[in-house]
Amino acid sequence: MFEDYLAGLTSPEQxxxxxxxxxxxxxxxxxxxxxxxxxxxxxxxLLTDYLNLETSEKPQRLKNDKQVEEFRNCYIDMMTVLINxxxxxxxxxx
Numbered sequence: 001m002f003e004d005y006l007a008g009l010t011s012p013e014q015x016x017x018x019x020x021x022x023x024x025x026x027x028x029x030x031x032x033x034x035x036x037x038x039x040x041x042x043x044x045x046l047l048t049d050y051l052n053l054e055t056s057e058k059p060q061r062l063k064n065d066k067q068v069e070e071f072r073n074c075y076i077d078m079m080t081v082l083i084n085x086x087x088x089x090x091x092x093x094x
Contacts, residue, residue, distance in 0.1 A: 043074075
């Protein structure tokens with residue numbers, strides 16, 4: 001069954017973008033972060049369950065909807081911290 005699925009996949013056409021006309025400068029704010037152990041564990045667990053769903057021969061759904069909610073909450077917490085850090089760093093005087 002898995003081979004049948006793979007047989008139907010094709011490589012996308014290559015996309016070539018010419019960005020030479022774009023103005024140079026800093027458009028994005030970049031912060032290196034270390035993802036929390038909890039976030040990584042929640043992601044790994046959720047990803048494993050999604051892979052099991054997609055590769056299963058019989059139709060099923062996630063065993064635990066609470067798992068999606070826990071991952072969502074971890075993500076929201078992480079993004080909230082990130083946004084607050086950026087706000088503190090990018091004050092009008094800087």
